[in-house]
Amino acid sequence: MELTEGTLFAGYRIERRLGSGGMGTVYLARHPRLPRSDALKVLSGDSVRGGEFRRRFLREAEFAARLHHPNLITVHDRGETGEHLWIAMQYVDGIDVRALIARGPDDLDPPRAIHILTEAARGLDEIHAAGLVHRDVKPANILIAEQPGKPDRVLVTDFGIARPADESTDRTGAGGFAGTLAYTAPEVVLGEHIDQRADAYSLGCTLYQMLTGSVPFPHSNSAAVVHAHVHETPPRPSARNPSIPAEFDAVIAKAMAKRRENRYSSCGELAAAAAAALHGNRTGRAGSRRLGYRMAVAMLVAALAIAAAVLFDGNGFRWAAQPVAATSNPPVTGTIESAEWGELAYIAEAFATLLPGIPWAAGYQELSMCDAFSDSEESTNMLFCSGNSDPAWTVMIECNPDRTPILPSSPLTRIEGNLQWTRPTGSGNLFWGSEIVGAAGSKYGQRMGVLNVYFDDPERNFCWISVWGVVSAPEDLVRLWWNDAPL
Incomplete structure (x- = not known):
């Protein structure tokens, strides 16, 4: 279902379409009672068929709504209207990291990438502290509010598939893999138990793309990407982009280790290691x-x-x-x-x-x-x-x-x-x-x-x-x- 400007949906008045992704479409919509506009994500009917998916989505939205952190998008409300599930979130007037990467290295140099990584890691660690795993960490789910003369404001978004860390992953439900394949940890594609280290793996993939402009495994078909996540050696960012300090190679290698016990134990630990790689190269400290x-x-x-x-x-x-x-x-x-x-x-x-x-x-x-x-x-x-x-x-x-x-x-x-x-x-x-x-x-x-x-x-x-x-x-x-x- 495509909503047009002025349409009423779940009491919200649609202002404009913001984009698509994660089994749904996101709109800027006027709140029915408060003087503000929210980001309204409406899931497509085909992607939510089945009572188990509906129950899980509504429950996960409740989990996400309990989280309050400066690096996390606030979830305001959720519900179902007709055949469609929806979630209303804080609207950020900015761009996502995917768009920032597309601008090129002049707009996303290593210091800025590490700032974004560090802020996103803080939000993700807050999710993990609440017993949740995000499950879809990628550049498109990290929002940037650019502030002239000040560091970027960074917020992690899209909790649509976040769920408790003690639940097993679901490879066979509607929508296939719980996440975006280019950034998905080996244990996710193998259908194994996952924890916060799966998000750390995805954040490592995101860091690699911020540093090089490319996803880690740019293969042409899904089967090849799955094989690469499970079997191929993590790529070296300095090989893809010689201007990147070689210290980042070890950071990416650990972040994207095949065995979760060999990775960073938290996203914050990954961010600290990346900051050290940048810091050591730039200042000799x-x-x-x-x-x-x-x-x-x-x-x-x-x-x-x-x-x-x-x-x-x-x-x-x-x-x-x-x-x-x-x-x-x-x-x-x-x-x-x-x-x-x-x-x-x-x-x-x-x-x-x-x-x-x-x-x-x-x-x-x-x-x-x-x-x-x-x-x-x-x-x-x-x-x-x-x-x-x-x-x-x-x-x-x-x-x-x-x-x-x-x-x-x-x-x-x-x-x-x-x-x-x-x-x-x-x-x-x-x-x-x-x-x-x-x-x-x-x-x-x-x-x-x-x-x-x-x-x-x-x-x-x-x-x-x-x-x-x-x-x-x-x-x-x-x-x-x-x-x-x-x-």
Whole structure:
């Protein structure tokens, strides 16, 4: 059914046709009661025959309507009129990524692509946190509201086939595959159980197309595309477009790994890796982060040798963490004596609520004895402060003196969790995991929990924080340090 301008449908007055896709047509339509226009998607009658599809669609729309996130299109209403199912959504005056790709690389360079990827990943991770899988991630379902002089506003849309992650995929129902074949993960075409990593695969395909202008497997027929998703090696974007940094090859290879356990565990993790590939190529900062970790490990080895008791039992030597003695001064934060911090005053001022007023006083959770390391080759400054071991042993803050933003790219050997955080004071990314301090694999090695914090706001985004502690699990650092940290 084609609706024309002025037609009434489900109480909405059709203003114009916006486009087709996903088994239906999308119209700009005037709300029957409120002074606004919505994007009204009407599914074709042929695609929705069968009571099971109708029940599932209406239920999935209810799931989607519960989601509220700045990177997700808001679902306002859904229903069925005659033989047609429909869903009313927030209207965005802009274009989709498919149209942006068609403009060419002059309009979609790698930095812009990574911004779009990062914002879309935040929306998708919100869907996954609600227990849903989108199932049709592709350029046409990522909307862009261009804002002159400001970063693009990015919103993920089309929840028409999203459904709970614990449901098996449906290859045989109306419409065939649950998704668009050019971006579909191997487990989807094979009819296997799917989870958020199927969306991460599709987002990887989308990133590849943003970088190269081509879908990953541009074969001429569906059977060849299916075979490629299941069997062919993920393509290298630098081979398709030599101007793309080679660092992106590894990102795409992991995002599009055939086995889901070999992929990024979340869309946010994929976005962080892509940002690191871009960041390392453009600024040379990635190496300094690894150097900072080596310095942190070296300092921790020394600290453990002094502050920890080395015990011997029947299995060899082991570390027994001893609490650091409390400082004589109660924690005082918020007022920084810049002269006492010298060239690192800009770091202390950025984290005045966390650090003590002077380096040897006490800050949050008795952070004290702050000392500096400066690396002229990488043009970074690192500040190390001792914690009270409840739970933090050491807190490291690394910053770019020129205030170049540090994009989220955790150097953790083993990432066990991550999230995008938002507080009244700002927003950013959080990673947690573990590292071996000392000789890895030896009886003297100590596994420590590590928490890495990144910031979005320009007052702090040129720094990142790494917190180290001897804890039962890295999540303990989130609970015992991060949850109350004045950041």
